[in-house]
Amino acid sequence: MSSRTFPVPDALVGARVDAALARMLGYSRTQAAEIVEAGGVTCNGRPLGKSDRLIADQELEVVIPEPPAPVGPSEVPGMGILYDDEDIVIVDKPAGAAAHPSLGWDGPDVLSGLAAAGYRISTSGQPERKGIVSRLDVGTSGAMVVAKSEPAYSALKHAFKHREVKKVYHALCQGHPDQLVGTIEAPIGRHPSAEWKFAVTERGRHSVTHYEVIELLRSAALCEIHLETGRTHQIRVHFTALKHPLVGDTIYGADPVVAAKVGLDHQWLHAYRLGFAHPITGEWVEVESPYPADLQNALEIVRDWS
Numbered sequence: 001m002s003s004r005t006f007p008v009p010d011a012l013v014g015a016r017v018d019a020a021l022a023r024m025l026g027y028s029r030t031q032a033a034e035i036v037e038a039g040g041v042t043c044n045g046r047p048l049g050k051s052d053r054l055i056a057d058q059e060l061e062v063v064i065p066e067p068p069a070p071v072g073p074s075e076v077p078g079m080g081i082l083y084d085d086e087d088i089v090i091v092d093k094p095a096g097a098a099a100h101p102s103l104g105w106d107g108p109d110v111l112s113g114l115a116a117a118g119y120r121i122s123t124s125g126q127p128e129r130k131g132i133v134s135r136l137d138v139g140t141s142g143a144m145v146v147a148k149s150e151p152a153y154s155a156l157k158h159a160f161k162h163r164e165v166k167k168v169y170h171a172l173c174q175g176h177p178d179q180l181v182g183t184i185e186a187p188i189g190r191h192p193s194a195e196w197k198f199a200v201t202e203r204g205r206h207s208v209t210h211y212e213v214i215e216l217l218r219s220a221a222l223c224e225i226h227l228e229t230g231r232t233h234q235i236r237v238h239f240t241a242l243k244h245p246l247v248g249d250t251i252y253g254a255d256p257v258v259a260a261k262v263g264l265d266h267q268w269l270h271a272y273r274l275g276f277a278h279p280i281t282g283e284w285v286e287v288e289s290p291y292p293a294d295l296q297n298a299l300e301i302v303r304d305w306s
Contacts, residue, residue: 008058017041018050021062030196031103035065065103076113082143082287087152087280089119090145092289095266099135099144107138114146121146123153134160137233139249142169142271143289147279155279160230166275166286169225170214171235172268172299173244174254176221180213184238188231197251198233200241207231209238219258220247220302224272236267247298262298270295 012020021041022032035041036050040063048060078094091110093099098109111130114121121131131146133156147153159165189204191197198204208228215222221244225235236252239245245254248264259265275286291299 003061003063006060006062008054008056008060010056012054013056015054016050017048017052017054020054021060025062025064029190034103035063038063040065075116076108076110078292079108079110079113082289083285087149088145088147088156088278088285089114090143090274090285090287093136093141093144093271094292095139095141095294098138100129100132105138110144110146119148121148123147123150133157134165134230136271137236137267137269139266140269140271141289141292141295143274143287144271145274145276149280152279156276159276159279163228164276166273167227167230167271168273169227169235170270170272170291171211171223171225171239172247172295172302173221173223173239173242174247174258175219175244176216177211177213177223177242177244180216182211184209184211184242186238186241188234188237198231198237200237205229205231207234207238209234217302218305222299235269247302262301264294264298268295268298 006024012023018029018033018036021035022029025032033050036048039047041048042061043058076094076097079097080092081089082092083090093110096107098105098107100111101109111121123131131148131153133145133147133153136142136144145156147156185208186200187202187204188198188207189201191199192201206229210226210228211223213221214224227234236246236249240252245252247262247268248254248259249267250256250259270291271289273286273288275284278285
């Protein structure tokens, strides 16, 4: 570990310690909070809490943890390839795999799986996130694109930022939404009492989810979802706000009894279709990912209840 001293920038006066640290070091909010909670941020010898506010003219002493030791390539069980060329690869990500390595995660991840299969990613950015232009939650399965070359990475980042990518999800929610076709427009921000969750909050970021019920079941609804924005946990948070959490998503209020009956320990959410203009040729690329066995089995169980 190493220690560094940072003067508080004027732009961060009044900010929470964890949020400010994330911005100063380029860490995620979770990584920054872990450093603070371990007593790694002090001012004049006094440890600061993650919710403390920064004061002008302070100097922070920060203990920087050593980066995780690089690990060799490791296969990701159940991960497939939906499309592959010199510049991009679209993987069929299974639930239970992260998009990339990170502090505190010791499970499988997409980049390590690609490395184990012999893929070489040549893009800029943080080494552990090379080629990642858009992530899927650990518990979400389906189509996810990774850039293999620098030009492809830049073009895809631009396409995702400017909402030029077609992203279609399928989700199984508990109960029946009031409207069979609808739009959920509600700001999403950090959960007020759980840092690792998100919620609809007045001061959150503008978020829009379009959905259509494609199959009504006795106690659930299978929905097709189009994202207009791409906030963390957006679909899960928005459907919870409707009082119809996704089946299996006990973190966001799903019935644990139902989750156990259908055999799910994660949300029923699948990135079903992904389409975009190829970052190099401009030709349209579109793939579909079939439901994995666990989601298909859960769906059949719920259908049997009907």
